[in-house]
Amino acid sequence: MKTSSAFFCAVIAAALAGCNSEHSDEQPLWTPLASVTVDSGSGTTAAVEVPLHNLRRALRVSAQPQGCLQVSSAISVSGGQLVANPAVSDANTWRTTKLYQAGLLVLEGVASELTHISFAAVACDASVSGMQPTSVRVESRLSELPTNPGLKLRLLLSQTISAELDTELLAQLIGFELQLDIAITDVAVIADTDLVMQHQADFSPLAAILASQPAKAEDIIDVVIGPCLLQQTPFGRQQLAGFTPRIPGGAGPADGVFVARTNCGFAAASAGSVNELARLAAHEIGHYLGLAHPEEADGSEDDLASTNSHNLMHRVPLAATASGLTFEQRERILAHPFVTEL
Ligand SMILES: [Zn+2]
Structure with missing residues (x-):
C-alpha cells in the first residue's frame, strides 16, 4: 500500500521566537x-x-544568541537523575530531544518531580556548522488542567486541498482520534508549492509558510495540510507524509505540524480522503503534544508501558489497525499547556 512510502516524524526541536x-x-x-x-x-x-x-508545569527554553541545546541534567525532588543515560532506557528516565534555538518542555510523568535542570550546548546538525549558544533563558508556565480539554487549530490548506476538504468533518475526526474538543480558529489558503528541506533540521521552508500568516495566540496550533514534503538525504530526496519539527511542540522555528496530501509522488492517486488527512493530522498533533511512535522501524520503543504499535501513533499511521490513544498517551497529551478549555 502506498503508505509504505517513507514516513518521517522528526524528533527535532523547533521554535520561532517572536x-x-x-x-x-x-x-x-x-x-x-x-x-x-x-x-x-x-x-x-x-x-x-x-x-x-x-x-501543570511547562518550561520554555531559548538558546542565546543562537544554536542548539540538550537537557544535560534533570534532578527530581528525591535527588535522582531523570534524563536518560544513553545506555539505559526505562520508564524512570525522561526523554528529551534536542532544542533547536528554543523549545518547550512539558513536566509530566517522571518529569513532574523535576526540581533542577541544566543544559548542554550541542551542535545543531553534523552537516551544519553554526554558532553554539553562550547562555540559556528558561521561563516557566503554570496552567490548570482543563475540565473539558480542547485544542485550537489554525488550518493552512493548500489550494488543491482547500477546494475539496470538509473542515468541520476534519475537526470532528481529529477530535475523535485525540479525544479532545477541536476548535478551528481560522482557515487560510496557501500555495501547493513543494516544501524541500535540505537536511533533517532545515526548517526554513516550513518556517516561511508560518511566517507568511498573521500573528496568532501562542496556543493556537498551526496545521499545514497539502504541500508535498521532500527531505534531502545522502541517498536522495525522501518523500515525507508528515512532519513535526519537535516533540513536544510549542516553541522554536516552524512551530506547527505539517501533513502532505496523500498523492505526493503518486500522480494518479486522489489527493487524500478526509479520513486519511484527519488521521495524519491527528498523528502529527500527537507528536506536537508530546507523543513518540510506540515502535520505530529499528525496533526501539517509546517510554510508555501501555502502548502497542497499532494505534494513532503507529509510525505509519494509515497502516495502523486501530485508532485513538492509550490511557498513558492521553495523560501525556493532557499535560501540554496548549490543551485548554475552549
Ligand atoms: Zn510520526
Missing part, C-alpha cells in the same frame, strides 16, 4: 526563571531551580 506576545486573560504568562551562562570548559550550564507545583 510571535508569542498575544495571550488571553485565561492563559497564564510565561514567568522568567533564570538566564544561565554556558561554561566554556564543560559546555554546560549551572542548574536552574524549577519550583514544584500542583498545576
Whole structure:
C-alpha cells in the first residue's frame, strides 16, 4: 500500500521566537526563571531551580544568541537523575530531544518531580556548522488542567486541498482520534508549492509558510495540510507524509505540524480522503503534544508501558489497525499547556 512510502516524524526541536506576545486573560504568562551562562570548559550550564507545583508545569527554553541545546541534567525532588543515560532506557528516565534555538518542555510523568535542570550546548546538525549558544533563558508556565480539554487549530490548506476538504468533518475526526474538543480558529489558503528541506533540521521552508500568516495566540496550533514534503538525504530526496519539527511542540522555528496530501509522488492517486488527512493530522498533533511512535522501524520503543504499535501513533499511521490513544498517551497529551478549555 502506498503508505509504505517513507514516513518521517522528526524528533527535532523547533521554535520561532517572536510571535508569542498575544495571550488571553485565561492563559497564564510565561514567568522568567533564570538566564544561565554556558561554561566554556564543560559546555554546560549551572542548574536552574524549577519550583514544584500542583498545576501543570511547562518550561520554555531559548538558546542565546543562537544554536542548539540538550537537557544535560534533570534532578527530581528525591535527588535522582531523570534524563536518560544513553545506555539505559526505562520508564524512570525522561526523554528529551534536542532544542533547536528554543523549545518547550512539558513536566509530566517522571518529569513532574523535576526540581533542577541544566543544559548542554550541542551542535545543531553534523552537516551544519553554526554558532553554539553562550547562555540559556528558561521561563516557566503554570496552567490548570482543563475540565473539558480542547485544542485550537489554525488550518493552512493548500489550494488543491482547500477546494475539496470538509473542515468541520476534519475537526470532528481529529477530535475523535485525540479525544479532545477541536476548535478551528481560522482557515487560510496557501500555495501547493513543494516544501524541500535540505537536511533533517532545515526548517526554513516550513518556517516561511508560518511566517507568511498573521500573528496568532501562542496556543493556537498551526496545521499545514497539502504541500508535498521532500527531505534531502545522502541517498536522495525522501518523500515525507508528515512532519513535526519537535516533540513536544510549542516553541522554536516552524512551530506547527505539517501533513502532505496523500498523492505526493503518486500522480494518479486522489489527493487524500478526509479520513486519511484527519488521521495524519491527528498523528502529527500527537507528536506536537508530546507523543513518540510506540515502535520505530529499528525496533526501539517509546517510554510508555501501555502502548502497542497499532494505534494513532503507529509510525505509519494509515497502516495502523486501530485508532485513538492509550490511557498513558492521553495523560501525556493532557499535560501540554496548549490543551485548554475552549
Ligand atoms: Zn510520526
